[in-house]
Amino acid sequence: MAVVQRAGSAPLWWLGAIAAGVGLIPDGLTGRRIGVLVGALLFLLAAVLVPLVRGGRAAALAQDAERAARADILQARSVTVRNWWRGHAWWLALAFAAALGSAFVLPAAGGMLLAGWGTGLWLRARRTGRVEEAGDALLWTAADALGRGAGGPLGAKATRLWTTGLRAGDAAPGGGKRR
Template sequence: MARSFALVRVAVPVRAAGRVWWWLGVLSAAVGVFVPGFTGRRIGLLAGAAAFLVAAAVAFLVRRKRYGRLAAAASRAGKSVILQDRAVTVRVWRRDRRWWFPVALVLAIGSSAGAPATAGLLLAGVGAGLWLKAVGLGRWERAHGVLLWVRPEFARRSPAAAAVPGWLTTGPAAGDARPGGARRRALARV
């Protein structure tokens, strides 16, 4: 008899990270605009806009080749796997990093004393880049008609970390998340 094990969607923690960093960045940038900074608001916002673009590009491109290799080499999951709910994956991801969020928020707001809103826009850029990465995973899943999964113990840091030996696939209807990790809308009953 095959041993059962859990699987989490690859795109769900990527999308969850993007959402958290986006909203922390927007919040800290909004607060940082009102902090009288050393460089002044205009320079802080211009530097923040540049940091946003650079951070979004870096977050999107980091490990992109590894994601592609893991997706291309993914094998079919067996019938004995247990598919973890999207909400559980997000909750575990947030719980593992719960101390990062207030520290990042305080540091981003505090750095506004030097350059208003710059660090907040940098965080928002990281969030935007991760969200774009999740969207890219969703496009790959739609194009290939499969969903990408990884074992949670291998993906504690990242679904594409060096410790991850490979991904698994299921059909597009498996689980409770759409391609790209978004929540599935409940169908209206007639």
Template sequence: MRAGAYVLARVAVTVRAAARWLWWLGIVAAGAGVFVPSLLGRRIGVLAGAVLFILASVLAFAVHRKRYAKLADAATRAPKSVFLQDRRVTARTWARSRRWWLLAAFVVAIASSAAAPATLGLLLAGLGFGLWAKALWLGRVERSLDQLLWVRPGHDPAAYETTGPVAGDAGPGGSRRRAAAAAR
């Protein structure tokens, strides 16, 4: 690496990676939890889980939105010496650094089905859905700024850096860049 060079990861890709893992672990835990005999019964567990899904979705979407917007407004232009991390590498790094927390949340969600089936699984899925909505919102912010937001991975995200709208392999919002858009 050159002197003064460092790596940047997309903000929206990290949010989307968290959303994907929480969504799928929650859906699997909720699906498995429905078939476990429980104290409260399937109907109460699923209804409580649906309420928690909605609350968790709204909460995950709303938390830190003002901070994200403030950091986006104060973002500085990334120097040419930075290395832009690939979308897959960012998602894999996020998952590896949190694998034990994800495993623990999954096990607790399945184990809680003995009391109320699918409740904590739907809570996890709701968190994932809210984070996915936040990634879409970040995509709208990036489109309005006509810049992509980046952060140094492994550091406190106290400052964002920006690049042009075609840098990297992920489009606004952290989704996979379409082949037609990348060819332009």
């Protein structure tokens, strides 16, 4: 489950950093100083608010999680990340374009918001990783709960979770690659 949360953090952070850097080129309507200050505020707000949205739902679902059976098919980390990227490519492109376009009003602010969003997703995955480490088990959600319109790994379609040992699959607690 943390893999899906973490899959979006890297592209959002990098696209946000690039958009913020390019967004410093135009002066914008407000000037660079105000744009960067507003962008810093938006970065902090996004980095704080994104982990809080549905953040407690992972811990609540983890309490009722069942052990995965041998017959359950668990999706590999690389497949999950690839599917997330394919399903969100247009949204990433639109968010990047909006961040670049907003630079003509508030330089760098849109890019810093995207970077804050990516940071918030990474922090949410780390929080889920702490829940996984405390329970000494990885949390898994059904692949059909991740499809279009499902609301993500903690959306309405994710009504239950499964657990495996920490060595199952190729993901570490928190969604990173297992070493």
